[in-house]
Amino acid sequence: MSGVTIDPRAAARARGRRGGRARAWWRAAGDAGLRKVLIGLALFVAVALLGPLLWGRDPDQVQLRAALLAPDLSHPFGTDEYGRDVLARFLSGARVSLLLGVSAVLGAAVVGLVLGAVSGFYGGFLDGLLNRFLDGLLAFPALVMGMSLALAMGPGALPAGLAVAITGVPWYARVVRSEVLSLKSRDFVAAQRALGASRRHILTRHIVPSVLGGVSVQASLGVAYAVLAIAGLGFLGLGVQPPTAEWGSMITEGRSYLTSGQWWISIIPGFGILILVSLSVALGEGLRDHLDPYGKARY
């Protein structure tokens, strides 16, 4: 990069941008709608973590004499075909969904962030190759990847989570890459270079922090997508395996009882998915208004 004119204001502007970033997070925290969503999510996490302790029933305890009981005081969500308490299973299912969904998204976000940042920042042949590969991955819906992995590794929580993580990577890489490309040509990067900063320093200390807003928007939406996909795989019998209580497989287990009137086994876990996914979508939408550099202009 020759011919860079040193602009004394650029460094100051770069500092200002940083301040702007902090302000954006702060503003997001002050958004009333977003606060409600955060409270909802906090409640959800609390229920997932504390619920099983407070309710105290064993989600896996079989009691054939108490099979298929309708919801009442001793079993608020009823019991399933083996007489297991649906509320206890619901609560431990919340843990499974939250844990698997969040860890899959974290994995995808970190890998996507690195790939996108490297390919956007260094460009060249590597960039082209990575892009083709990631576009190829993009053609796989998480569900299809989950099926293939379940076939390759045998069904379980690990292939389901891996599938969601792998198919998530291109989304983060894309967001990060396009943002890095636009940041790269900004004055503050030129200023850093002129000041003698190494490329690695610029990338890790200046560019990566700037793309975190976009990544967190994507990640909140990603949790929604992950929870849905994992439940879908569980529903097909290709995800978390019984007897572990997982919402998707609970829905399958109760399916045959729908037409005979025992609706609670299938229908109640679905509400859990609905609530968690809706909250994550709402969080992503709310964060987007504040943190996405393209803001509301994007769909």
Added chain:
Amino acid sequence: MAKLVISRLLAALSVLFFASLIAFVLLRVSPGDPARQVLGPQASAQAVAELRSEMGLDQSLPQQYVTYVSDLVRGDLGTSWRTRVPVAEELSNRIPATIELAVTAMLLSIALAIPIGVLSAGRRRSIDRISRAGAIIGLGTPPFWLGLVLILVFFTWLGIAPAPFGRLDEGLAPPSEVTGFLLVDSLLAGDFAVFSNALAHLALPAITLALPLAAYLSRIVRRSTIDVYRLDYIRTARAKGAGERRVLFRHALPNALLPVLTLSTLYFGELLAGSLLVEAVFNWPGIGGWVAQSIVAQDFAPVQAVILMGALVYTTLSAMTDVLYGVADPRIRTART
């Protein structure tokens, strides 16, 4: 323009190559032995080894891939090891059911999303709040679960929907096959009893698939309607004395709907994936149930074919969209793709 088409085509081909490679490798690293699966635990080791060589499984992975691709290029999708039926034949038998369902769902969701999106783009904040909340809940609803809820309400409780098994009531003869789409074929045959029965069977699965998509699209319609209304030509139209109705239908909507159409075509692959689950819920005789069974039986060929078909649909649609955008917008034509 030709340059754009060629570069898009090359990009699409390389995506397809990577997708086929990913699918191939994934399915080959599975620990089980498909030959053993076919012959059962009683078969002798020699029989298994013979079948393995017949299937080509004793070759190295790169060799198998070359064989696979050269078969593919000649239109040979392989044969199901489980049923011994050529994959192409089974696929063409099953695909109309899936397409009929997916297209109906797509049309239904667009029909829902446009009015909802336009209304929530208007001045009434309350409508927008309700539609935003509705969209978030719609996106949060697992489609397979929604299908079960609809079955519970409309079949078990109200008794107005047909039993969730297949495309027609048992005992009803399907119309002679022209397109494979029951709605079209029954109309061509003039058989209204079959038509209404097929429609009744299609209704719940189509609604199940359509609602989450409608939730998503309605927000896009809203956003792009708002964007278009800010543009100068809308002000010009108003200044020329056009009524609000004319401004909306004649000037604003055609432009506002462009991104909606793009996104809904891109979403089609996702819709097909969703139909895997929804087909399982409604016992729909499409490709969804077939793939699920093939996976359990470690039957590679059908799974590979469906993965590849999904990638093909995805790349074709996205390449087409890019080229059509190039036609519509000269700035994209010249830009580096």
